[in-house]
Amino acid sequence: MSFRHLITLQELPKEDIQEILNLAQSFKQVILRPIKKVPTLKGKTIVNMFFEPSTRTRTSFELAAKRLSADVLNIQMSTSSVVKGETLLDTLATIEAMQIDMVVIRHSASGVPLFLTKNIKSSVINAGDGMHEHPTQGLLDMFSIIEKKKKIEGLNVSIVGDIAHSRVARSNIWGLTKMGAKVKVVGPTTLMPKEIEKLGVTVCNDLKEGLKDADVVNILRVQLERQKKNLFPTLREYATLFGVNSEKLKYAKPDCVVMHPGPMNRGIEISPNVADGINSVINEQVTNGVAVRMAVLYLMGGGKKDEAFN
Amino acid sequence: MKLLIKNGIVVDPANKTEEKLDVFVANGKIFKIGRSISDRDAMIIDAKNCIVSPGFIDMHSHFREPGYEYKETIESGSRAAAKGGYTTVACMPNTSPAIDNQALVEFINLKSKQVGLVDVHAIGSITKGREGKELSPIGELVKAGAVAISDDGSSVMNSEILRRALEYAKMFNIPVIEHCEDPDLAGEGVMNEGYYSTLLGLKGIPKAAEEVIVARDILLARETGGRLHIAHVSTEGSIELIKWAKKQGLNVTAEAAPHHFSLDESTLKDYDTNFKMNPPLRTKEDVKLIRKALKDNVIEVIATDHAPHAEVDKRVEFNNAAYGIVGLETAFPLICEYLIRPGVLSLSQAIAKITVNPAQILNLKKGSLAVDQNADIVVANVDKEVKITRDFFASRSTNSPFIGKTLHGSVEYVIKKGKIIYQNAQA
Numbered sequence: 189m190s191f192r193h194l195i196t197l198q199e200l201p202k203e204d205i206q207e208i209l210n211l212a213q214s215f216k217q218v219i220l221r222p223i224k225k226v227p228t229l230k231g232k233t234i235v236n237m238f239f240e241p242s243t244r245t246r247t248s249f250e251l252a253a254k255r256l257s258a259d260v261l262n263i264q265m266s267t268s269s270v271v272k273g274e275t276l277l278d279t280l281a282t283i284e285a286m287q288i289d290m291v292v293i294r295h296s297a298s299g300v301p302l303f304l305t306k307n308i309k310s311s312v313i314n315a316g317d318g319m320h321e322h323p324t325q326g327l328l329d330m331f332s333i334i335e336k337k338k339k340i341e342g343l344n345v346s347i348v349g350d351i352a353h354s355r356v357a358r359s360n361i362w363g364l365t366k367m368g369a370k371v372k373v374v375g376p377t378t379l380m381p382k383e384i385e386k387l388g389v390t391v392c393n394d395l396k397e398g399l400k401d402a403d404v405v406n407i408l409r410v411q412l413e414r415q416k417k418n419l420f421p422t423l424r425e426y427a428t429l430f431g432v433n434s435e436k437l438k439y440a441k442p443d444c445v446v447m448h449p450g451p452m453n454r455g456i457e458i459s460p461n462v463a464d465g466i467n468s469v470i471n472e473q474v475t476n477g478v479a480v481r482m483a484v485l486y487l488m489g490g491g492k493k494d495e496a497f498n
Numbered sequence: 499m500k501l502l503i504k505n506g507i508v509v510d511p512a513n514k515t516e517e518k519l520d521v522f523v524a525n526g527k528i529f530k531i532g533r534s535i536s537d538r539d540a541m542i543i544d545a546k547n548c549i550v551s552p553g554f555i556d557m558h559s560h561f562r563e564p565g566y567e568y569k570e571t572i573e574s575g576s577r578a579a580a581k582g583g584y585t586t587v588a589c590m591p592n593t594s595p596a597i598d599n600q601a602l603v604e605f606i607n608l609k610s611k612q613v614g615l616v617d618v619h620a621i622g623s624i625t626k627g628r629e630g631k632e633l634s635p636i637g638e639l640v641k642a643g644a645v646a647i648s649d650d651g652s653s654v655m656n657s658e659i660l661r662r663a664l665e666y667a668k669m670f671n672i673p674v675i676e677h678c679e680d681p682d683l684a685g686e687g688v689m690n691e692g693y694y695s696t697l698l699g700l701k702g703i704p705k706a707a708e709e710v711i712v713a714r715d716i717l718l719a720r721e722t723g724g725r726l727h728i729a730h731v732s733t734e735g736s737i738e739l740i741k742w743a744k745k746q747g748l749n750v751t752a753e754a755a756p757h758h759f760s761l762d763e764s765t766l767k768d769y770d771t772n773f774k775m776n777p778p779l780r781t782k783e784d785v786k787l788i789r790k791a792l793k794d795n796v797i798e799v800i801a802t803d804h805a806p807h808a809e810v811d812k813r814v815e816f817n818n819a820a821y822g823i824v825g826l827e828t829a830f831p832l833i834c835e836y837l838i839r840p841g842v843l844s845l846s847q848a849i850a851k852i853t854v855n856p857a858q859i860l861n862l863k864k865g866s867l868a869v870d871q872n873a874d875i876v877v878a879n880v881d882k883e884v885k886i887t888r889d890f891f892a893s894r895s896t897n898s899p900f901i902g903k904t905l906h907g908s909v910e911y912v913i914k915k916g917k918i919i920y921q922n923a924q925a
Contacts, residue, residue, distance in 0.1 A: 198697075277813065297815035298699040299769030318817070320699030355699060381696035 193312045194484055195301045196321045197362040205327065205363060208483045212331050215486070216479035219255060229258035229489045233288040237279075238315070239265045239295040244450055244474065245315050245325070249292045252481035256489070261288070276300070277307060284308045290488060293317075298355075311488050319353050325449055326359030328480040330367060332473050333404055336445045341368030346398050346440070348374040348432060349408030349457055350419075352381040356408060356449045361387050374398030375430060378419040395430050395439075402440035405467075406447045407432050410457045423456055433459035437467065445469055500524045501916060502537050506545025506877060510552060511850035512857075512866030521550055523873040526916035531867060543911055545877045551849045552865050553585025553616075553874030553914065556826060557856040558650070558675075558729060558753060558801035561587070561618065563609065564602070565594025570806040570894045572606065575826075576615040578804070578893035580920040582826035583909040585616050585874035586857075586864055591623040592651040598623040598634040603642035615919050619645045619860070624663045624674060630654050633663060640670040645860040648675035650729060653711045655681070657718065664724025673727040673751065673859055676715050678736070679777070683707035688817055690763045690778040698766065700816060703778050709735035716743040719750050727859060728752040730803050732777035733784055737791045744796065751859050752791075753799035756825060756832040759788045761899060771812045771819035772899040775805070789842050792851065799859065800851040802829045806895030824893045828900050834880045834907025845880070875913040882908035 191204060218226055234253045238246050246262065253260045265279070283291070290311045293301050298318030305312050316322040333340055345364050351357045351373045361384075364371050371389040373380065374397075385391055392398035399405060410426060420426045437446070446458075446467040454460045463470060501523040508519040508531060520535040521528065561575035570578075572589075579587045589606065591597030597606065603620040610618035622639030626632045628649045636647055647667060653676060654660040660674075667674050684707040689695050691702020712728055716739055719726035728740060731752050743750040757775065762782045766773045773779060791797045805822025812819050833852070837843040843851075857865030864874060884890070884907065886900045912920035 276815065295815070297817040299816045302769055303815065318699050319701075358699060382691055382702065383693035384696055386693050387696075 191488065193305050194323055194488065195305065195312065195314045197323045197326045197359045197366070198321065200323065202366045205330070205366065208327055208480065208487065209331050209334060211483040211486065212476070212480040215482040216476065218482070219475070219478055225255050225257060227257045228486055229253070229256035232258045232290065232489055233261065234258045234290045234292060234485065235261045235263060235283055235288050236292045237263045237265065237283070237294070239293070240316070242294055242316070245294060248474070248477040249315060249481050252478050252485055255478070256482055256485055258485070280304065280308050284310060290485065313484065313488065316355050318355065320355050321359045322355040323359050324477070324481055324484060325356050326363040327484070328473060328477040329360055329406060329447055329449070330363050331476045331480050332447060332469050333445060335472070335476070336469060337403060340364060343369045343403040344372070344401050345369045345404040345406065346372045346374050346402040347406045347408065348395065348398060348430060350379045350410050350414060351375050351384060351408070352379045353411065353414065354408050360406060361389055365389070372398055372402070376420055376426070379414070395432070395436055399432070399436060399439040402444050404445045404447065405432060405437070405440055407458050409449065409451065410453060427456045431457055431459060432462050434461050434465065437462055447473055449473070499916060500537060500540035501543060501873070501913065502535060502540035503543045503545050503550050503875065503877060506548045506550035507845070508867065509549045509845050509849045510867040511846045512552070512854040513868060515867070516846050521867065521875065523875070523913065523916045526873055528867055528869050528871050528873050530869065543877060547881070548877045548879045548910055549845060549849070551876050551878065552853040552867050553876055553912065554583045554830070554852040555586040555856040555862070555865055556584050556802050556804065556829070556852070557588045557646070557799060557860055559587045559589045559804040559826065560592065560806065560822070561589040562593060562806060564605070569808050569811070572609040572618055573613045574892070574894040575804070575806070576610070576613045576618060578824065578826045578891065579616045580912050580914070581892040581909065582828070583830050583876040583878055583912055584826055585876070585912065585914045586619065586862065587616055588619045588621050588645050588860060590621055590648060590650040592628060596623045596628045597621070597644070598626050598628070600635070600638045600642040603639055603644050607643050616914060619643065621646045621648050621650070621675065623647065624649045624654055625659065628652060630656055630659065633659065633666065636663070636666055637670065640672055644672070645862065646673045646675050646727070648677065648729070650675065650677045652681070653677055653679055657714060660715065661718050661722060664718055664722040664726065668722070668724050671725070671861060673725040675727045675729050676711070677729050678708050678711035678715060680707045680710050683710065687778070688774060689766055690780050692763065692781060694763045694766060698769065705733040705735055705780065708733055708777055709739065712736045712739045716740070716748065716750055719743065719748050720746060723749065725749045730755045730758065730777055730801070731788065731791070731797055732758050732780050734787045737787055737796055741796050751799065752797045753801040754788050754792060754797045755801060755803040756829045757823060757899070759785060759792065760832045760836045761785070765899065769816045770899065771814070771816055772823060772897050772901070774816065774819050774821055775823055776821035789837065792837065793842055793847070798851060798855045800829065800833060801856065802826050806893050807897045808895055812897050822897070824891060824895055824898050827891055827893065828886060828898060828905070830878060830909055831884050831886070831905035831907035832900070835905045838880055839906055873913055873916040876909060877911040878907070878909045881906055884908045
């Protein structure tokens with residue numbers, strides 16, 4: 189398999205998801221070795237274009253690219269002012285003229301990665317667009333689940349928090365439902381997007397009910413600015429109603445996997461003892477992120493599986 | 499110059515005419531309508547397979563002048579109008595500066611005359627600078643030629659100010675045209691709120707953002723007895739409210755834009771900014787109900803909301819893109835494709851919504867083919883295919899979601915005061 193762009197998990201076939209996850213397992217072995225580098229993308233140039241602040245995702249992509257021996261260019265665009273589209277197109281033209289091979293893009297506006305595919309020749313990887321999708325996060329979450337549970341099919345996965353504004357939630361929903369998981373979205377009514385159940389998930393506005401029998405609990409970051417828009421009255425009330433602490437976690441299965449895409453608001457959506465507890469794979473998610481992104485970059489760079497590990 | 503339009507079906511809803519007749523034009527006026535007219539000196543237009551109707555009237559266009567001439571001018575807008583079959587256009591005052599005084603109304607009238615293609619009437623703003631705070635000098639605006647008042651682009655949010663506008667405008671018998679949108683409810687929304695906004699991760703505009711203002715405005719029309727015209731109705735709830743208003747016998751009229759009876763929200767799936775407009779494209783059910791409301795005459799006008807935007811406004815992130823599409827040139831094909839040909843509206847019903855009905859609302863002595871009237875006439879073929887391409891547009895902007903489509907309904911000749919101002923090259 190080789191696909192030209194990675195924009196959504198909505199449109200990525202199950203077989204491709206499976207192939208990425210399989211390949212990521214091999215790459216995880218690579219990054220656990222003392223020499224963590226393979227030459228497979230030598231001579232390729234990858235540009236990380238981040239129009240939104242991000243440490244985790246950007247460094248993860250950067251590391252993934254470097255471990256595949258690609259040349260990496262990081263471009264952090266101004267976020268203080270509204271980035272005008274004219275600037276975006278001009279910036280793209282400039283970058284494209286430098287004969288690059290791949291663009292990894294993060295943008296606060298949904299649809300920008302798709303917009304890129306229509307305006308540049310390079311391959312485009314969506315590193316998170318607005319409230320739309322964050323496909324590599326979805327993939328690394330699935331990878332982390334498989335590592336612990338050996339499968340996805342038939343698992344109960346509860347995604348807790350601000351579903352409405354979350355690209356992580358959407359990519360998780362598309363990926364997990366495709367792979368056969370039973371997905372519940374849990375959060376306040378004001379943070380549920382309309383008709384989300386049409387995506388094949390169950391909606392739950394009560395945390396205890398939402399965590400019941402969960403094999404996986406994926407907790408989303410709650411943004412302070414949502415409170416200012418009256419989507420919930422106070423952070424304290426949010427923590428009381430939807431914060432996952434060890435007491436609430438008892439409703440999930442004892443061996444459940446706890447995930448969080450980071451960065452965490454400790455004491456708000458997740459209590460410190462859950463974040464650092466035995467069920468938590470939050471730090472492993474970060475390691476897995478690099479492996480999964482290596483797999484994605486590798487496949488998009490046109491590599492064949494057997495060549496990678498010589 | 500004399501013109502003789504032969505063999506067409508004359509559709510003149512104002513005079514309840516829909517039959518095969520010839521139309522004879524002399525000295526810029528309609529001279530005679532009848533069977534088998536002949537005249538040796540007249541230029542003959544063969545209207546075989548065509549309808550012959552009064553020149554279309556659009557009561558909701560944006561010609562962007564003054565202030566945004568890179569999007570459209572009165573000249574380019576007039577050409578777009580002529581191409582679309584429109585001989586009269588009323589343009590909205592959300593220019594820069596806003597049309598909130600006599601001098602600016604006169605400027606538009608002057609420009610319109612200089613261009614000399616179609617009649618461009620000004621709609622004055624309800625409030626100074628469209629700020630919603632103080633009434634514009636409505637009497638002076640009307641005296642200078644404004645045909646209505648509107649703060650289009652925004653609602654007048656202060657209910658007391660709108661109340662006074664409705665009351666005050668009664669003295670001049672002009673309609674107050676309201677753009678109905680609660681800005682708090684609409685928030686940063688860029689499309690209809692629903693399944694598709696969830697899918698695309700775009701902020702939604704709930705239907706209630708429109709409906710709460712429609713409801714309030716109707717209640718104020720009831721309170722004042724003023725003339726209220728609801729612009730670009732897009733939801734089922736608005737239709738129900740307007741129905742209620744009409745049942746009460748209130749002075750309330752309404753319009754729908756062609757895109758709201760031809761497209762639904764599912765068309766946004768590729769983040770194409772030419773599908774971004776305000777009010778947004780709604781659900782399939784809403785589209786169906788807009789068609790029904792047009793049929794039931796709950797909505798008596800089809801108005802284009804012609805909103806030209808340049809590439810720099812549109813070829814950007816979906817969130818940052820300007821709202822609106824060009825509409826004058828595609829209106830007639832869309833009316834044919836989605837209303838006339840499927841039998842939603844009869845020929846006369848459809849033509850009434852772009853001729854006599856808007857003329858009545860704006861108090862214009864236009865929109866009919868009566869003898870001695872100015873000869874503003876359209877010859878158009880309901881069944882002829884038109885391919886919508888970028889080159890199809892006479893407007894300065896080409897922000898249309900219909901590019902690439904083939905529609906039925908072709909404007910063949912447009913006559914303004916007896917002069918041919920547009921002729922289809924493929925006629």
